[in-house]
Amino acid sequence: MLMSSHYMDEVEALAQRVAVLSHGQIAALGPTASLGGRNDGEVTIRFMLPANVAAKDLPITTSGVEGDIVEVKTREEVLTLHALTGWAIANNFVLEGLTVARETLEDIYLSLTRQDREETSTRTT
Numbered sequence: 001m002l003m004s005s006h007y008m009d010e011v012e013a014l015a016q017r018v019a020v021l022s023h024g025q026i027a028a029l030g031p032t033a034s035l036g037g038r039n040d041g042e043v044t045i046r047f048m049l050p051a052n053v054a055a056k057d058l059p060i061t062t063s064g065v066e067g068d069i070v071e072v073k074t075r076e077e078v079l080t081l082h083a084l085t086g087w088a089i090a091n092n093f094v095l096e097g098l099t100v101a102r103e104t105l106e107d108i109y110l111s112l113t114r115q116d117r118e119e120t121s122t123r124t125t
Contacts, residue, residue: 018032027112027113038108040075046070047084047099053093059084
């Protein structure tokens with residue numbers, strides 16, 4: 001069955017394989033979980049900095065700190081999470097709001113079709 005959609009949540013829920021078209025050509029083809037290398041790509045880890053802890057005291061290198069929210073971008077999520085959670089457990093810290101996010105299918109689609117959107121924007125202005 002062939003399905004066409006711009007709603008990537010819908011595509012991810014219903015499709016086993018995806019083809020992304022750009023300029024009338026297939027820009028990427030494959031399973032939704034690995035399209036565009038998203039299964040191997042960088043992950044973003046976020047959490048709230050524990051009270052009385054400075055970012056420099058963390059056992060990992062941060063990508064940024066905004067207020068008390070720490071962000072870490074890594075391709076080694078298991079090792080990074082192990083170092084971080086092991087440190088938190090050993091020191092009785094709670095890592096509130098801990099999340100691990102990989103690029104979404106929407107992110108991949110947008111990066112693959114960016115040139116199409118830029119050209120359309122240029123033609124309409």
